[in-house]
Ligand SMILES: C[S@@+](CC[C@H](N)C(=O)[O-])C[C@H]1O[C@@H](n2cnc3c(N)ncnc32)[C@H](O)[C@@H]1O
Ligand SMILES: Nc1nc2[nH]cc(C(=O)O)c2c(=O)[nH]1
Ligand code: SF4
C-alpha cells in the first residue's frame with residue numbers, strides 16, 4: 109500500500125521560513141522523526157502526544173483534503189514533519205502534485221535521502237546545531253548535498269540553520285563554509301515554543317533577531333547569507349496549523 113502517516117494538513121498560509129518565505133502555500137505535515145531536537149516546535153509529530161491525530165493516507169486522499177481547504181486557490185504545497193524523508197511512499201504524493209502542476213517545497217534535516225528529492229521544487233535542508241542535542245552525520249549530509257548537486261537542482265535547494273546560541277552560530281558557519289555553493293539561511297530560534305503570550309514572545313524573538321543580524325553583519329566569514337525570522341511566529345505565535 110502507498111499510504112503515509114499524516115499529522116495535519118493546513119493552509120492556505122504563508123511559508124514563514126527560508127528560501128520561499130512569504131509564499132502562499134498549503135502544508136502537509138507527516139508524522140514521525142528520526143531526531144528529537146530539544147527545542148522542536150513540532151514535537152507532537154514524534155513524542156506520542158499527537159498519536160491520535162495520525163491518519164494513514166493515500167496521495168489522492170491528501171489531495172482531496174488540500175482541495176477541501178484551499179479550493180482552487182493554491183499552486184504550492186510544502187511537505188514538512190516530523191521528517192518527511194523517512195517516507196519512501198511520499199513519492200506518490202510528489203508525483204500526484206506534479207501532475208496537478210503544483211509546486212512542491214520540502215523541509216527536512218538532511219539525515220536521510222529519498223529519490224523523490226530530485227522532484228522537489230524548493231528543498232530546504234536544515235542541519236541541527238548543538239543546542240538541539242542532535243549530532244550531524246556529515247558523511248550522510250555530504251552525500252545528500254552531492255546527490256542534489258548532481259541532480260542539477262542547485263537553484264532550488266538551500267540550507268537553513270536555526271541559531272539559539274554562540275555555539276550554534278559557529279556550527280552554522282561551519283556548515284556554510286562546507287557547502288559554500290548552496291544558498292544559506294540563518295533562522296532565529298524560538299526558545300519559548302509553548303507560551304501563548306504573543307506580545308512577550310514577539311518581543312523576545314525581535315531581540316534575538318537583532319542579536320543574530322548584528323553578529324552576522326560583523327562577521328567577514330559570512331558573506332552570501334540571508335538572516336531570517338520565523339515569520340509566522342510573529343503573526344500567530346505558537347499556534348498550530350498556521
Ligand atoms: C519542525 S521542522 C520539520 C522538518 C524537519 N524535521 C526539519 O527539522 O528540518 C521545520 C523547521 O522548523 C525548525 N524549527 C523547529 N523548532 C524550532 C524552534 N523552536 N525555533 C526555530 N525553528 C525551529 C526546524 O529547524 C526546521 O527548519
Ligand atoms: N506558516 C508556516 N511556515 C512554516 N515553515 C516551516 C514550517 C514547519 O513547521 O515546517 C512552517 C509552519 O508550520 N507554518
Ligand atoms: S528534526 Fe525537525 S521535526 Fe525532528 S525533532 Fe528536529 S526540528 Fe523537530
Ligand SMILES: [Mg+2]
Pocket residue numbers: 149150
Ligand atoms: Mg513549524
